[in-house]
Amino acid sequence: MERQFTKEIESLRLGNGETFHGEGILAVTKALLQSGVSYVGGYQGAPVSHLLDVMVQARDYLDELGVHVEACASEAGAAAMLGASVNYPARGAVTWKSIVGTNIASDALSYLSSSGVMGGTLIVCGEDYGEGASVALERTHAIAMKSSMWMLDPRPNLGTIVEMVERGFELSEASNTPVMMELRIRACHVRGSFVSKQNVSPAISSRRKLEGPPAEFIYDRLAHPPAIFRQEKLKSDVRLPAARRFIAEHRLNEAFPGDAGEIGIVVQGGLYNSLLRALRVQGLADDFGGCRIPILALNVVYPLVPEEIVSFSKDKKAILVVEEGQPEFIEQEIATILRRAEAPAKLHGKDMLLMAGEYTTEVLVRGVSSFVAKHASRLDVSPGKRWLEGISATRRKAGELLGSMPARPPNFCVGCPERPVFSAMKLVGQDIGKPHVSMDIGCHAFASFEPFSQGNTVLGYGMSLAAAAGVGPMSQRRPVAVMGDGGFWHNGLLSGVASRLLNHGDGVLVVMKNGYASATGTQELISSPTEEARRTAIGGGAVHADRRIEDALTGMGVKWLRTVDNYRVSEVAKTYKEAMTSDYKGLKVIVAEGECQLERQRRLRPEVNAILSRGERHVRVKYGVDEDTCTGDHSCIRLSGCPTLTVKDNPDPLRRDPVATVIDGCVGCGLCGENAHAAILCPSFYRAEVVQNPNAWDRLVSSVRSFFQ
Numbered sequence: 001m002e003r004q005f006t007k008e009i010e011s012l013r014l015g016n017g018e019t020f021h022g023e024g025i026l027a028v029t030k031a032l033l034q035s036g037v038s039y040v041g042g043y044q045g046a047p048v049s050h051l052l053d054v055m056v057q058a059r060d061y062l063d064e065l066g067v068h069v070e071a072c073a074s075e076a077g078a079a080a081m082l083g084a085s086v087n088y089p090a091r092g093a094v095t096w097k098s099i100v101g102t103n104i105a106s107d108a109l110s111y112l113s114s115s116g117v118m119g120g121t122l123i124v125c126g127e128d129y130g131e132g133a134s135v136a137l138e139r140t141h142a143i144a145m146k147s148s149m150w151m152l153d154p155r156p157n158l159g160t161i162v163e164m165v166e167r168g169f170e171l172s173e174a175s176n177t178p179v180m181m182e183l184r185i186r187a188c189h190v191r192g193s194f195v196s197k198q199n200v201s202p203a204i205s206s207r208r209k210l211e212g213p214p215a216e217f218i219y220d221r222l223a224h225p226p227a228i229f230r231q232e233k234l235k236s237d238v239r240l241p242a243a244r245r246f247i248a249e250h251r252l253n254e255a256f257p258g259d260a261g262e263i264g265i266v267v268q269g270g271l272y273n274s275l276l277r278a279l280r281v282q283g284l285a286d287d288f289g290g291c292r293i294p295i296l297a298l299n300v301v302y303p304l305v306p307e308e309i310v311s312f313s314k315d316k317k318a319i320l321v322v323e324e325g326q327p328e329f330i331e332q333e334i335a336t337i338l339r340r341a342e343a344p345a346k347l348h349g350k351d352m353l354l355m356a357g358e359y360t361t362e363v364l365v366r367g368v369s370s371f372v373a374k375h376a377s378r379l380d381v382s383p384g385k386r387w388l389e390g391i392s393a394t395r396r397k398a399g400e401l402l403g404s405m406p407a408r409p410p411n412f413c414v415g416c417p418e419r420p421v422f423s424a425m426k427l428v429g430q431d432i433g434k435p436h437v438s439m440d441i442g443c444h445a446f447a448s449f450e451p452f453s454q455g456n457t458v459l460g461y462g463m464s465l466a467a468a469a470g471v472g473p474m475s476q477r478r479p480v481a482v483m484g485d486g487g488f489w490h491n492g493l494l495s496g497v498a499s500r501l502l503n504h505g506d507g508v509l510v511v512m513k514n515g516y517a518s519a520t521g522t523q524e525l526i527s528s529p530t531e532e533a534r535r536t537a538i539g540g541g542a543v544h545a546d547r548r549i550e551d552a553l554t555g556m557g558v559k560w561l562r563t564v565d566n567y568r569v570s571e572v573a574k575t576y577k578e579a580m581t582s583d584y585k586g587l588k589v590i591v592a593e594g595e596c597q598l599e600r601q602r603r604l605r606p607e608v609n610a611i612l613s614r615g616e617r618h619v620r621v622k623y624g625v626d627e628d629t630c631t632g633d634h635s636c637i638r639l640s641g642c643p644t645l646t647v648k649d650n651p652d653p654l655r656r657d658p659v660a661t662v663i664d665g666c667v668g669c670g671l672c673g674e675n676a677h678a679a680i681l682c683p684s685f686y687r688a689e690v691v692q693n694p695n696a697w698d699r700l701v702s703s704v705r706s707f708f709q
């Protein structure tokens, strides 16, 4: 990972009374250290990647404190790490992207929550729900409920987030239960400040080691029969009441007053800022958090404290529950609480707000307006109505002016090594017919969009080969599974490769060996290029010195295995066609090798800048299109989709079709030339060398050339 978090690491060292400035997710990182955490693990994924990235880069400092950090191979491994807190009073935290990560971790989480914990455990989940989401939309809340783990959802305010981390550990210890914390995308990236405290060196740590396992063997700490029967009872009879007591006594939920006391709003803490914004638009709140409607912000969304809900609803005609996503777990629980208490307040929620999808300001303004109009008509909601009319008018006008806008699907980076593989697959598909392509999580999933349109399913990280297992036997043509090296190590090797070998299944697996878990921020894998290989690559050499993927495959018994250089489209196409048509019945694996271009450019840019600032000669390769030769049929674009290969007006007044052109930003990956050759396109592409800081010879050659032009 080339991104350096030097500044962020410095802020982790802040002591008592100093002010921390930064993002929500970094505040969590600092709060973990302030809480005396002994170990931290996790698996990268937006929006919580930075937590682990910063911790990994801050290893030296964490060693000083005695905090162990582990970049786990999967979320399941991270969850299992929390086992260290079952028998020992050591605090531990793990992090991942949810819902995917929580699904993967849920086996270990079930066992952990059954055993219960002695040391506080905190699971920081990036709640990837809403308009910026990149995975299936589901709520982590469901997993917390089914395993009887508590769920924090802090108000997006750095002080509150930090307090919830610290209280989360205490809550976990007071109730012997793991605690989850959901942080939406906006909460992770909200900026602010808080007054920091000194970090705490944990009492049990890599510096202060345990002498051995507990002196007394306690069978009840194993999630195994017969202990599980008692543990199941403990969850409801002991741990839940203890948690509710702690939440009430320490006032983890916040009640905000308002003069319109006949109504009230109960909101998930994480949505508090969005709600305030919606109320502000309606003239019911000010810029400083003052609000006319009383609000109960649930920083703990599970479990609820019945007394708090009943007390908040007292003397109110109606309350509105603002809860994002489906189903309405909180609203249902509140309905039960109010009914049992025979509380008279009417309950609204999903009847006035959307059942599914993100609660944007617009959604909230509509919902809150209906609620206020029904139960507090003395409040003027006309500013909200005018705001909504303004939005509708802007939309209408934009539609009239712009018409229907073309879709802008996500795309690979300029020069991405995965693009040439899909060019080759597309070419072969035109030749032998399109196969079923099972996609995986990762950058290669962009090939599901135009111009490749390859990818019939995405069923989880490292699951593509497994997802093709049922398709193969009922298809004339071999199914193809595409998987990144991140997915391969995470799950694909066992769930896909081992299962296929065990079942003697046929099929083709393409492993994109780009060297990193690129889609989540280019974190390193066990097959990432070594420092030495990276240095060699600066000079243009091969970057992947290791053959761990190939060795693992061979070791497991894969007999048909080829490694290809992604950018050699003709060779990739030849190998892929061979895999698709070979008489060999069994798993055929193509390891497609090409370093992630994003990572490569991050490494090259400072190198090149240094060369240029020293005034030294540097040659940059760029591709271009000869506009006189370009036929204007754009086959090259349909085969590549590179954002820097685009169109421009035809300079020939006698021809109307726009011509292809390569704009600034081309990194000279060579795909344009390779595609032209492999697909026998028009000979309009040329390769140019842009010489920066030319020497005397360059100048002489240039003048001779100019003379003859």
Ligand code: SF4
Binding pocket: 411, 412, 413, 415, 416, 417, 418, 443, 514, 518, 519, 596, 597, 598, 599
């Ligand atoms: S991050 Fe790397 S692998 Fe992903 S699209 Fe960009 S260049 Fe390709």
Ligand code: SF4
Binding pocket: 414, 415, 623, 640, 642, 643, 644, 645, 662, 665, 666, 667, 668, 669, 670, 671, 672, 673
């Ligand atoms: S050579 Fe072609 S595909 Fe590669 S970066 Fe340049 S324009 Fe894009």
